[in-house]
Amino acid sequence: MLNHMFLCLVLLGLSSLAASSVPYARDGDTAVGDKWRPYDQVGIFQQGAASGLEGILELRFMPMLNDASGCFPYAAVDKDGNHGMGLKPTGKSGGDCRDDSKGQIYARVGTSNGRTGVMYSWYLPKVQTDTEHHKHWYLSIVVWVHSDCNPAADDCNIVGVSYSSGAETYDTSMSGETLYSSGHNGTGPGKTHPIVGYDGQVKLFPSQDGDQHVLSPPLISWEELSLAARQQLNGFQYENARCPFNDNNFQASLDAAFNESFYTSLTSRSTKPSVPQPPPPSSRAKGPDLVCMNQGPSFNPSNCVFSPIQDDGSVLDLTDAEAILRFMNVKTFMRYFKGSRADLTNTCVFYTKAVSPARKNVGLAITATKWACEESQKRRYTMWHLLPNAMDAASHPGVRDFYTPQKVGGWLDALRIAQEKYEATKPPGVVPPFNRYFQTGSQAMAEACYGDIVIVTETPSELAQYEPGKKYQVASRTNVFWSHERPVIQRKVKAGQATLYVLDANTKKTYKVTDIDTFKIGPAVKLRRDLSSAYETSDIFERSRMQASGNFCKTSGLGSLRSGQDWFGS
Incomplete structure (x- = not known):
């Protein structure tokens, strides 16, 4: 009997000791979803300022x-x-x-x-x-x-x-x-x-x-x-x-x-606000800088209503094409991206223009987007995912479709009118309004992306040939990849903020760029696949109707694109 009691006490002591060695999270604290990690195993965020x-x-x-x-x-x-x-x-x-x-x-x-x-x-x-x-x-x-x-x-x-x-x-x-x-x-x-x-x-x-x-x-x-x-x-x-x-x-x-x-020690001339101030709440939309930019690519777009309020507090004149193009700068586009820096690290996909006869009139938008959404088996995004699209605008009051400057009577109608005037004369040396709008959007995406960046192209070993005047680009044509995406990506690679890979649009083989100045590539490599299944979407998009059969991803803006148009790759 004594031996039995002693054994019970020993076991009780061991049980208590084991219990005390296990981190106990709760006490009087309550985590959302009961989601806990040991204090010394919480992963830190890489440095990221607003x-x-x-x-x-x-x-x-x-x-x-x-x-x-x-x-x-x-x-x-x-x-x-x-x-x-x-x-x-x-x-x-x-x-x-x-x-x-x-x-x-x-x-x-x-x-x-x-x-x-x-x-x-x-x-x-x-x-x-x-x-x-x-x-x-x-x-x-x-x-x-x-x-x-x-x-x-x-x-x-x-x-x-x-x-x-x-x-x-x-x-x-x-x-x-x-x-x-x-x-x-x-x-x-x-x-x-x-x-x-x-x-x-x-x-x-x-x-x-x-x-x-x-x-x-x-x-x-x-x-x-x-x-x-x-x-x-x-x-x-x-x-x-x-x-x-x-x-x-x-x-x-x-x-x-x-x-x-x-x-109080400031002089009388220093009574102005201390730094540029946002417009008063009554005259601006719900905090676009703090709310819209970081919702993540599966956010509820009703949180991201479009704000026509400019930095000086005045309201944007939507009948003035030049005013729109000035307002829709890199910062403004980034304000409405459906992803934070964490979302856009190791997930960004760009693409060049198409050069083969089979794709020349179609472009690589669908190829790149379909690969990003389905074939890569990792949550990746092209420019066609990152802004509110027609589906978002139709489902949520106040949200604007950023992909439809050609829509008659739309919020970008002034750009459509300006584009028609351009096409009537096509003055040499003038960049079309539509191209200017999407060039800025492309540059904004490049500024927002970090880590592993993928460029989809038909010519993996000849990226340098997209420079205007060389093999794949006549000097008189606009080239979004070369003029607006490439300089930002090169800068980020040199700063150690990004690594560039090239994906062959035909074979789907991937190559690491070993020299960012010449775009020299190394042997084929395999990209990491984080998802066991294809592209995943959130409930908000599962419940929303598709805008077009061409929307390979439910967050894609391809449904707003006319057949044969590709503003981001041409």
């Missing part, structure tokens, strides 16, 4: 962190929306959480009281102090900026820094003590990076230790987070912590961090 001015500001004022004790920053969520389980507040305050390779810094730009602030936040898997003793904690600062004349970001200056002192409070009294760095190795644009201190407590403060041993994890903008990650941060219910930059808390956080005294 588009346009906001992204420039995020990078220009990105802080550095001196973390003397307590946890180092970790990633809170991964691209699939899994949240870190956190750590129980036991042992040392920095116990098991000082791996500097697991961190992320979250950035978001907003306004309070007409002033522009850039919020930067770090997530910690635990906090152990006299006042806070639990899993999960966020540290944040807000950098307040000002510019006299609303110019480019280079002319914006820091007027103050607010340091988080609790879950919902900020200390603005220490701003004057802030030291600044010019970035790693002193290569940044002047001293614009605040050096922030943390010592294992609940608050941040200006560090006086310099930038020799700072932490500078990859920055990810709220805009550049995947939809799943944003949904998790918006819906996660913390028992003790608070995410300061999610949709529910961001404005309140900015308001709490604001101090008008930061701006």
Whole structure:
């Protein structure tokens, strides 16, 4: 009997020990979809700032962190929306959480009281102090900026820094003590990076230790987070912590961090808004910069209504073709792309013009799109997927079809009229309006794409021959691939941001480009196939009707294309 009791106690002890070694996520915290990952296995996002001015500001004022004790920053969520389980507040305050390779810094730009602030936040898997003793904690600062004349970001200056002192409070009294760095190795644009201190407590403060041993994890903008990650941060219910930059808390956080005294020393001529301000909410559509750009290629297009409001607050004149072409610049196209940087990494497919007699009048649009949608067995996208199309416009009020400049009475009717005038005379040296519109869209896609990029062509070893005046392109014709896509892709490959592959449109063999200047290719390679089945679509598109039988992908805009037209490859 004693032996039996002893054995039971031993087994009970072993069971308790095993249970205590397994990370327990919940406590009083609730994750959306009960999606959890061990705190040190949450994949970080590669660095990605927002588009346009906001992204420039995020990078220009990105802080550095001196973390003397307590946890180092970790990633809170991964691209699939899994949240870190956190750590129980036991042992040392920095116990098991000082791996500097697991961190992320979250950035978001907003306004309070007409002033522009850039919020930067770090997530910690635990906090152990006299006042806070639990899993999960966020540290944040807000950098307040000002510019006299609303110019480019280079002319914006820091007027103050607010340091988080609790879950919902900020200390603005220490701003004057802030030291600044010019970035790693002193290569940044002047001293614009605040050096922030943390010592294992609940608050941040200006560090006086310099930038020799700072932490500078990859920055990810709220805009550049995947939809799943944003949904998790918006819906996660913390028992003790608070995410300061999610949709529910961001404005309140900015308001709490604001101090008008930061701006009182400015001269009378400096009473204008601190940086270019968006039009007031009453005159613009629902946040296109923050909502539309990052919904992902399977988003609900009802979130992305078209906004005709220009940067200066005026309304676009849709009867003026030149005004439309100026408005539809690279930034505007990217605003409405149905994909974030995460979505458009290792997934982009471009194509050249068709040169064989069999395809010359048809182009490679259908070939490239069908391969991207079905044959590659990986979720990939051509330009025909990335903008709202006829199906979206028909299903959701306020959404515009970006693929129909030729539609009579459509929102791009002014371009149609201008195109007809061009075709009546075809003046030499003038690029047709339709071509100008789609050239810009193609360039925008190239700017949005990273990682492995595929170009579909009938001539894999002769990409250099598409230069105007050479074998496959007469000098008098427009050439979207060569003029607008190629320069951006070459720049990204040279910067280490992309790798280029060429797909033979006939054999479907793929070759890696080994010299981006000459487009020399190596032996055939196999591209990674992440999906066991063909292209997958979301419920919103499964429920929507197809616009045309030519829509190989339910997110494709090919249904808006007249037979024989191919604006992106010709």
